Amino acid sequence: MKKHLITSAIPYVNGVKHLGNLVGSMLPADVYARFRRQLGQLDGSQTLFICGTDDHGTPVEIASQKENTPVAEFVKYWHDFQENIYRSFGLSFDHFGSSSSPQNRVLTQHFAKKLLEAGLIDVRSQTMLYSKVDGRFLPDRYVEGTCPKCGFGKARGDQCDNCGSVLDPTDLIDPYSSISGSRELELKETKHLYLKQSQLVPQLRAWIDAQTWPHLSKAIAYKWLDEGLEDRGITRDIKWGVPVPPEVFGDDFAGKVFYVWFDAP
Structure with a gap:
């Protein structure tokens, strides 16, 4: 059936x-x-x-x-x-x-553990923007500034809505906190989990080859693979999200959560 x-x-x-x-x-x-x-x-x-x-x-x-x-x-x-x-x-x-939901929390933590066991997740130190005024790191949309690619003045720390570029907070020119508007930002080191997407290109290409997708869909997927997949951070220094289990990933990750692009089904 x-x-x-x-x-x-x-x-x-x-x-x-x-x-x-x-x-x-x-x-x-x-x-x-x-x-x-x-x-x-x-x-x-x-x-x-x-x-x-x-x-x-x-x-x-x-x-x-x-x-x-x-x-x-x-x-x-x-x-x-x-x-x-x-x-x-x-x-x-x-x-x-x-x-x-509790079910998605369990699944997210389960798949993260499996990826770790498969050698596809590693720990990396990352330099992030930190707001003295807000007393916190500023990931993703908590920081705004000028896009380094197109000059758009309201780009966010995860992407530019004007040109579509995927960004990191430290890429922004003249960044400021979207919470307080403060420009008193400094660079601080924090540890995060990274998904080693670069190692998955051959498997992804073989999988896409086997699919019966429309030609345009395949062309877009191949373009991404040809340009090279970058390893991406899959954790954030925020409170709301699926918790990263410290018993699996270590005490450095207590209080961190998985990035929304990782946990969303």
Whole structure:
């Protein structure tokens, strides 16, 4: 008996999403799920259609701070709000979950441990921006500044929305804290886990070769591989997220969380 798992891009939990989120990803997935269920009545196959909210990351922390609401309460409110909207449009999810669920926490920590055992994660010291005024490191969207690639003045510490470049906070020109606006920043060393993506290029290329994707999708994937995959940090010095288990990764990682791009299913 064949089983079909269908999902779509999961929306960030912070705030009301625009119709493009629904029409661009969820609605096509819903149509396909309904089609597969109809076929299942004929061929006995089973279909599971899942989605959920992307609950972690600095955008969520920042949005909850602006509303002066504990982040867990903020996430619960907007998760329920979004699910009600999607259900009111008739989307037929079998399960609409959240990345902050206990189940996803266990899975994230499980896969991190497996990657460590496979030699695909290592510990690296990283120089990060630290705000004296805020008394904390400034990862991702906690810092803004000028993009070094295109000169856009409102680039964030994770990417530039103007040119699409993926950035690190230390790449920004004239950076400042998005919390306090302070420019009293200094560079401090902190330890983080890195996923060794550069070692996965041959396996990924072989896997993509075997897929029946549209030509454009394959071309984009090959372009990324040809340009070379960089090893990426998968932990952050923030409070909201899936905790990095110190019993697995060491005491240096007590209080750190996994990066949202690592834990989001």
